[in-house]
Amino acid sequence: MEPVNGLFLDSADFKQWQDDFSPKLDKYDKLCGREACETCESSCSIDPDLRVKNITFVVTEKCNLDCSYCYECHKTGARMTKEVAKQAVDFILNEELVNGYYNFDVSPAVILEFIGGEPLLEIDIMDYIVEYFKIRAFELNHPWAMNYMISITSNGVLFKTQKVQDFMKRNVGRVNIGITIDGNKELHDKCRVFPNGSGSYDIVEEAVKLWMQDDERAQTKITLSPDNVMYLNDALQNIRKLGLTGAFTNCVFEEGWTTEHAKILYTEMIKLSDFMLEDENYKKFYCSLFDQTIGSKNEETRNWCGGNGSMLAIAPDGRCFPCIRFMKYSLSNPEVVEQPIGDIWNGLERKEDNEWLNKLKQITMQSQCNYDDNRKCLDCEISKGCSLCSGYNYDYYNDPNHKVTFICEMHQARVLANTYYWNKLYEILKIDKHFDLNIREDWALNIIDKEEYEMLKKL
Numbered sequence: 001m002e003p004v005n006g007l008f009l010d011s012a013d014f015k016q017w018q019d020d021f022s023p024k025l026d027k028y029d030k031l032c033g034r035e036a037c038e039t040c041e042s043s044c045s046i047d048p049d050l051r052v053k054n055i056t057f058v059v060t061e062k063c064n065l066d067c068s069y070c071y072e073c074h075k076t077g078a079r080m081t082k083e084v085a086k087q088a089v090d091f092i093l094n095e096e097l098v099n100g101y102y103n104f105d106v107s108p109a110v111i112l113e114f115i116g117g118e119p120l121l122e123i124d125i126m127d128y129i130v131e132y133f134k135i136r137a138f139e140l141n142h143p144w145a146m147n148y149m150i151s152i153t154s155n156g157v158l159f160k161t162q163k164v165q166d167f168m169k170r171n172v173g174r175v176n177i178g179i180t181i182d183g184n185k186e187l188h189d190k191c192r193v194f195p196n197g198s199g200s201y202d203i204v205e206e207a208v209k210l211w212m213q214d215d216e217r218a219q220t221k222i223t224l225s226p227d228n229v230m231y232l233n234d235a236l237q238n239i240r241k242l243g244l245t246g247a248f249t250n251c252v253f254e255e256g257w258t259t260e261h262a263k264i265l266y267t268e269m270i271k272l273s274d275f276m277l278e279d280e281n282y283k284k285f286y287c288s289l290f291d292q293t294i295g296s297k298n299e300e301t302r303n304w305c306g307g308n309g310s311m312l313a314i315a316p317d318g319r320c321f322p323c324i325r326f327m328k329y330s331l332s333n334p335e336v337v338e339q340p341i342g343d344i345w346n347g348l349e350r351k352e353d354n355e356w357l358n359k360l361k362q363i364t365m366q367s368q369c370n371y372d373d374n375r376k377c378l379d380c381e382i383s384k385g386c387s388l389c390s391g392y393n394y395d396y397y398n399d400p401n402h403k404v405t406f407i408c409e410m411h412q413a414r415v416l417a418n419t420y421y422w423n424k425l426y427e428i429l430k431i432d433k434h435f436d437l438n439i440r441e442d443w444a445l446n447i448i449d450k451e452e453y454e455m456l457k458k459l
Helices: 017-031 082-092 119-139 162-170 185-191 201-212 229-242 259-283 355-361 390-397 408-429 441-447 450-458
Strands: 052-058 109-115 148-154 175-179 219-224 246-251 312-314 319-321
Touching: 017 052, 017 109, 052 082, 052 119, 082 119, 082 312, 109 119, 119 148, 119 162, 162 175, 175 201, 175 219, 185 201, 185 229, 201 229, 219 229, 229 246, 229 259, 259 408, 259 441, 408 441, 408 450, 441 450
Parallel strands: 052 109, 052 312, 109 148, 148 175, 219 246
Antiparallel strands: 312 319
């Protein structure tokens, strides 16, 4: 594939459907004389989540793997029945039942997301939901009848089965599936194992090869944890050898990271940088760890986590949540209770009347950083690009408005490695541009030595 900018692959080459579709909706509204919506009082192009609603169906809490870093720590055998599935579709298309949680005029497009556990364990229910949705939306002359996509997050173990392949063919052009393969066999089998402890890499590799036959832009998701960060470089190079063009890679938010892990991440990213800079691999492969937009001070106020009431998740029993991380099966803290906001039979509570939803909507990048342990984030010169999860904030502190900061040093290491990568790449491509080294020197010297720091400064 040829990079959009003609020079190197970046996030623009792997746009999410909502990021691509939302501007088209904005243009259509402007042609119709509607340049702003009443909900946000400004152009919705700043918030694709308002234009394209994301609705998650938790079709099962069961999984056929037992991954060590999985945040779904209280999975059960719960599965969505056909009765619940049918009512769930009727519910999401019913303006009265959704009770103002979203507006079909503001959000004339939808992503039907399937997750578990492992959603492909319930391919029959997934198929029923999608087919009934198509019929019902058409009968209602609903805007979602044409403007929809299907998203599946899977471990890939069942991808090659006939039922799954039939589902993919029936919905060709409408399905975006993400199969998680954590790089190479050593990294993958370190964490992504069956209940008996055996690794799943060989099965998942075959699934990925089949998947790539139908999608030249196939990319995977790699989750880094303290157990596997040391395999990053080899893992990403293996992903490239398999033929995948992209890897969305991130560190887990959970507690457990140390300064030593940050040093390892920096070293691994430098080795990966050298690989990317060789033989024009930057034109052939994309890793989200390298991002030109990070490493400066974040001046935005918006909480970019969708767990602020922008999303909607439907549990196997039909109860509704702002995000799956507010469901019991995702909560590790025994003192924290799950937070439903209604159900598919009686409808959702009004945002104005629900204290929980009001609290979520009031969260900003600044409001969640007013505590002794994270006030440093307000003045951080490299805060842009630092990740967060409102659900995990709630799980850890019993407060979604209290930002967890366990990945600070991992973000610092990432910024340092980006300084190396981008300035080297700009030099190779003769681009008159610089990736500035904004990190505090004392932070940098916790991760790299003085000589390495001076090298980055010169770049």
